Amino acid sequence: xxxxxxxxxxxxxxxxxxxxxxxxxxxxxxxxxxxxxxxxxxxxxxxxxxxxxxxxxxxxxxxxxxxxxxxxxxxxxxxxxxxxxxxxxxxxxxxxxxxxxxxxxxxxxxxxxxxxxxxxxxxxxxxxxxxxxxxxxxxxxxxxxxxxxxxxxxxxxxxxxxxxxxxxxxxxxxxxxxxxxxxxxxxxxxxxxxxxxxxxxxxxxxxxxxxxxxxxxxxxxxxxxxxxxxxxxxxxxxxxxxxxxxxxxxxxxxxxxxxxxxxxxxxxxxxxxxxxxxxxxxxxxxxxxxxxxxxxxxxxxxxxxxxxxxxxxxxxxxxxxxxxxxxxxxxxxxxxxxxxxxxxxxxxxxxxxxxxxxxxxxxxxxxxxxxxxxxxxxxxxxxxxxxxxxxxxxxxxxxxxxxxxxxxxxxxxxxxxxxxxxxxxxxxxx
Numbered sequence: 001x002x003x004x005x006x007x008x009x010x011x012x013x014x015x016x017x018x019x020x021x022x023x024x025x026x027x028x029x030x031x032x033x034x035x036x037x038x039x040x041x042x043x044x045x046x047x048x049x050x051x052x053x054x055x056x057x058x059x060x061x062x063x064x065x066x067x068x069x070x071x072x073x074x075x076x077x078x079x080x081x082x083x084x085x086x087x088x089x090x091x092x093x094x095x096x097x098x099x100x101x102x103x104x105x106x107x108x109x110x111x112x113x114x115x116x117x118x119x120x121x122x123x124x125x126x127x128x129x130x131x132x133x134x135x136x137x138x139x140x141x142x143x144x145x146x147x148x149x150x151x152x153x154x155x156x157x158x159x160x161x162x163x164x165x166x167x168x169x170x171x172x173x174x175x176x177x178x179x180x181x182x183x184x185x186x187x188x189x190x191x192x193x194x195x196x197x198x199x200x201x202x203x204x205x206x207x208x209x210x211x212x213x214x215x216x217x218x219x220x221x222x223x224x225x226x227x228x229x230x231x232x233x234x235x236x237x238x239x240x241x242x243x244x245x246x247x248x249x250x251x252x253x254x255x256x257x258x259x260x261x262x263x264x265x266x267x268x269x270x271x272x273x274x275x276x277x278x279x280x281x282x283x284x285x286x287x288x289x290x291x292x293x294x295x296x297x298x299x300x301x302x303x304x305x306x307x308x309x310x311x312x313x314x315x316x317x318x319x320x321x322x323x324x325x326x327x328x329x330x331x332x333x334x335x336x337x338x339x340x341x342x343x344x345x346x347x348x349x350x351x352x353x354x355x356x357x358x359x360x361x362x363x364x365x366x367x368x369x370x371x372x373x374x375x376x377x378x379x380x381x382x383x384x385x386x387x388x389x390x391x392x393x394x395x396x397x398x399x400x401x402x403x404x405x406x407x408x409x410x411x412x413x414x415x416x417x418x419x420x421x422x423x424x425x426x427x428x429x430x
Contacts, residue, residue: 023212025422027204028127028415034205041119048112055105058098062090088272093292095268096261104254111247118240121413123203128404128418130200132397134211137193139393144186147386151179151379158375171375178379212425220347220399223406228337231410235333236326238411245325252318256311262304265296329409336406343399350392357385
């Protein structure tokens with residue numbers, strides 16, 4: 001039943017419409033158009049931009065026009081019509097709440113800009129992670145298929161030797177168990193490959209038939225610069241996560257000043273022109289008033305004091321967020337630098353491990369042929385070789401992803417990084 005279900009899923013996946021092959025850069029371009037997370041951040045940025053404009057408007061001239069027309073008509077009363085047109089203008093001269101409110105809104109917009117830029121970098125990273133997870137899954141499937149075939153050949157050989165009486169049934173049963181295990185692992189890697197393609201589709205909104213593979217000649221080098229403190233210094237200056245937290249702190253500081261300014265007087269300049277005419281008599285006329293107004297809150301039911309307490313709590317929260325962001329950026333930068341430096345050594349070691357496993361398998365097979373090794377030794381050597389190859393592939397992908405993660409946390413991940421990686425891809429064969 002499981003095999004039939006998996007086969008049906010595989011057919012549904014690979015026979016779905018709109019399939020095509022793509023490279024890393026093309027996948028990223030699809031993601032820019034379709035990614036929902038980036039669209040959310042873009043909407044938040046535009047919302048913050050509009051809020052900043054609204055906050056600025058309170059410091060700009062306010063001009064309004066109004067008019068009325070009335071008519072009095074009744075028994076024993078003369079018909080009386082009246083029109084009133086008023087044009088008024090106001091300009092804030094002293095309004096601390098509006099002034100600091102504008103500063104808070106601008107700082108909030110700066111935070112939104114930093115968050116959106118970080119979302120753009122995060123999209124670069126998410127696309128690369130999903131892309132190379134597909135390649136990782138494809139390599140695992142190829143390795144699992146090759147391992148299954150190799151163990152199947154070993155099983156067939158054992159069966160032939162048993163049939164002519166050269167070995168015991170135990171050897172055949174052990175080879176059969178190893179083959180069943182390899183087959184089960186291969187089925188699991190098939191499912192993992194389909195899931196990895198679906199993860200990529202979730203970001204891009206596009207389903208791909210296949211993607212370009214990573215060239216075996218990709219250079220594995222230490223981070224540039226190869227200095228952990230240099231990366232830490234860059235992160236403290238350029239990290240977009242940290243920039244957003246700092247801008248959020250500034251916004252909270254200015255917002256608290258705005259709330260406290262409600263206790264201060266506000267002063268404004270006003271001008272008003274009125275045309276009030278009685279139509280039947282022609283009486284009335286226009287009137288112009290220019291002056292300065294001032295007001296101060298005496299008591300507002302405790303609303304202002306509560307608002308100030310709220311602003312103080314928000315400021316404390318922003319300070320903690322900024323400190324938390326700083327600690328996280330420092331920890332991630334140091335850890336990722338160490339990880340990338342380690343990945344370089346791991347890739348080199350994994351490559352040597354493949355050669356050692358190949359030599360060990362060859363020696364074990366020779367020993368089996370002359371009777372000094374048993375079939376379990378051969379099967380273990382087979383599994384060790386394919387495990388070493390999978391580990392090598394995984395180490396290369398880990399190096400690529402961790403290098404991009406390091407650049408992202410330092411605020412330096414750009415499209416050019418994907419372009420360079422794209423240049424090390426091998427075109428998929430249709």
